Structure formats: structure tokens, C-alpha cells
Amino acid sequence: MDLVQKNLLEQVAGLHEVPEGAYNIRANGSKLGRNTTANIDIVSKTDKDGIDIIIKPGTVNESVHIPVLLSQSGLQECVYNDFYIGEGADVTIVAGCGIHNCGVDTSKHDGIHTFYLEKGAKVRYVERHYGEGDGNGENIMNPQTIVHLKEDSYMEMETTQIKGIDSTNRVTRGDLADGARLEIHEKIMTHGKQYAKTDFSVDLNGDNSSCNLVSRSVAKGESKQEFFSIMNGNAACAGHSECDAIIMDHGCVTASPQLTANSIDANLIHEAAIGKIAGEQLIKLMTLGLTEKEAEEQIINGFLK
């Protein structure tokens, strides 16, 4: 691993060296390293680019890291990763993509992640996106996450995109059986002329299934963000989505929630708030001795924490 890749790895996975437990590191389109454990197997796909991650039933307290690093300008790839989480397993999966683009060509990573959670399985899924570069090349990422949650399974998804991605179209699809729960926290910050789109759609098919989607974002500069969310309540379920955005400079944010209740016992809520930083928040922090700029940073930091 060279220095650039090491830095990317730290940004997307918080790792300095190779991680503990199972991992698969992909760098510039090829396998840089892989480790499997007694309970977690990682197998390369033969029909297309990507891997299968197979987690045995009952596996607990284990983690899988699958960082993707792109440091070669102009590289474009589309990767399929499928996760099979066995009954009663309880694991943490850390995925992330870091792009370092110092050339003039467009670097692009499209990752399609499909999760199959068996009964009672629990997954904490963390995804970080990060881009950097000193050239004029664009960094594009289009992650797709598709989750199939069987009875009483639980998935917690945490996605972060704070820096350096010029264009992103994040697609999330989910279907939930009886008692399944899906919790999604998304954080996005865009600046310059960046564009970010969240396209979220979930079917709450089972009784007592629930979904909570919380999106917090900051749009600076001339950047543009769009938030689309669809929740279909097809049973006695609970759905909640929340889009909270701060706009600065000439940033622009659109929120389009759509709730459909197909069952009399479906309970669906959406909240959206878009606006600039409240003047009184700035004033309060300034009376504590911060400059306006420092106050702004504190407010945004806290908001995206």
C-alpha cells in the first residue's frame, strides 16, 4: 500500500493498517488483500466484478471491512457485493470508498450492495465516502444498497459523505418482514458545484416492522442536493423519515417525501426542515467568544456529528 492509499484507508475505514477480522481491500480495481475467518467467508464472484460475503448463522461480535480505494485517475468501475447474514448473527460491516484523483479524468465507483438478513440477524453497516485530489478530474460515486430483512432481523445503516465527491446518486431499497427493523442515518455535506441525490424506497410488508430514516445535510457553495423518500406501509407497521438540511451561500436542497399507507394500521410520519443557520445560534456562540466563522463551524460540526 502506498501513502495515498493509506490515507484513503484511514479516511474511509478509520484504519491505519490492515483491519482485524475478515476484510477485503480493493484498490484500483483489483484485490489488495483478503482475510476470512472461521465464520465469515469472502468469495470472488465469477460472473461479474464483486464479492460474496457469507456469514454463518449465530456469528457474533465479528466484523467485516471492505474498503475500496481508487487512486488512479480516470478509473471507472461497477462492483457487486452480496452479503448473506445467517440466522441470529450479529455483526458489524464497514464499507467505504475513497477516491484520490490527481488527474483530469473522471474517477467513478458504482457499488451495488445487496444484503440478505435471515431471521433475527443483526447488522450494523457503516459506509463512508470520501474524495480528494489536486487535479480537475471529477469524483463520482453511485452506491446502491438493497436490503432484504426477514422476520425480526435488524439493520442499522450509517452513511457519511463529507468531502470531495462531485456527484453522487445514493439509492437505497428495502423490504421488511414481520418484526424487522431498519434504521438509517445519513450525513451529507456538499460544497462547490457538487450534486448529491438520495433516493430511498422501502416496503414495510410485515406486521410490527419499522423503519426510521434520518437524513442530515449541509449544502454549501453552489451545491445541490435532492432527497427523495418513499415509504410504503403495507401492514401494521411504523415508518418515520426526517430530512433536516442547512443551506449556506447559494446551496439548494429539495426534499420530496412520499408516504403511502396500504394498511389501516400503518403509521407513517415525515418531517422536513430546510433553512439557513439560525441567526440566534450564531449570536449565542459569538457571545461565548467565537467569531462568526468559528460559530458556523461549531454549528455544522454538531449538526453532522
Next chain:
Amino acid sequence: MLELRNISYEVDDNHDNKEILKDVSVKIEDHFVAITGPNGGGKSTLAKMIAGIIKPTSGQILLDGEDITEFDITERAKKGISFAFQQPVHFKGLTVKDMITIAAGKDMTVTEICNILSEVGLCAREYIDREINSSLSGGELKRIEIAMIAARGTKMSIFDEPEAGIDLWSFNSLIKVFEKMRDEINGTILIISHQERILNIADKIIVIADGRLEKVGTKEEVLPALLDTAESCKTLTDKL
């Protein structure tokens, strides 16, 4: 010492010139000074002006002899002015710990934050990681607002109606907080209040009514007349 010299403040209210403060001059040099007077009299306006949130139309503000009239909010905060708002501001994501740390202007250990929170009667363990938002009650937010001022420990601390919106039980313990502050804090405490118990512990009371400085004096000089007018409000006595 803080000195206000001929402070006037006018705003454009629907193309009508509205005089909110009219030629107010006063020196604030005692340790514990209370400002009181009827609602709408201009007390909060005066406090905001001292903190630099609004600028006077005319007149000067001097802090220890230095003219700070043109200083902005940050500069005044750095000069040692702290201001607890009448309505605490909500923050999404920022916690009690964050705010106390920002107020203190340095990294704070959990023990240090604990000490400050216990000063205002809050158990740190329960509060330290709470967000400053509507999940906290009005009384809790007011206490945290006061704790931030305590964490700064500057030479001039201004509190705008700290008792407002607080239930009686909390109020009793809040009075203790101010009694304690009076005994322990160096520098000047300027507190806007309608509460007799607060006025009673003040070294000086300033009465502001209808944008004017109506009276300045010790509690012996000011309180009797004040309580008298309150009692002799005719319409109210008639109704009782």
C-alpha cells in the same frame, strides 16, 4: 465598571420612528446589580446593547474606561462580557458538554464540567451528553444557559430574566444559585429580574420604564416605592 452614556435606540416600526431607549446614562460599578421595570420598558434591549447584539442609535458604552461602542459581539465577549439570554437558543447536535467547553474556551475534563453543572443544580451524569434542544425542559435550558456564563467566569455577567418560565420549585433553587454566585464570583453580575427575592440581594437596583432610566439606588431607596406602585395599581385593586 460599565458606563452607559446617553444611550438612545430608535427603530423603524412600520415607517414610524419608535424610540425604545431614551437618553439612558448610568454607571454599573457594584458587584450585584439588578435591572427591573415594567414589561416592554427596554430592559432586554439594553442588555443586548451591552453584549453588542444591537448598536445604539446614539451614545457610548464604556467598559473599564474603554469605549466599546463599535466593538462587535465577539470582541465584547473577549473583553469579558457574558450574556445569558431570556430565551435559551436550541442547537441541533451540540451537547451540554460541547457548549460548556465552548464557553470555557478550553478543553474541559468531565470533572470540571461536572462541577459547573452542579453549581446550577444539575446532575452532570444525566446531562453532559444531552443535546441543547426541546428535549430539555425550559428550566433545564435556563440552568444550562447560566452554567455557560459560570464556565466563562468573565468580569461582567448579564442575565436576562433567569426566573422567567421556571416553576416555583426550580425557582427556589435558582435563587440559591444566584446567592452563591454573588458570594463567589468576582466581577459584576447584572441581572434583569422582577423577583423581589433577587432584588433583595442586589447592591444596586436600576429601574427602566418606557425606555427611560427611572431610578437608580440601593434596595432601601428603590424597593419601597416600587412595591408601593405595584400595590396601588388602581384598576387591579378594584378588580380584586
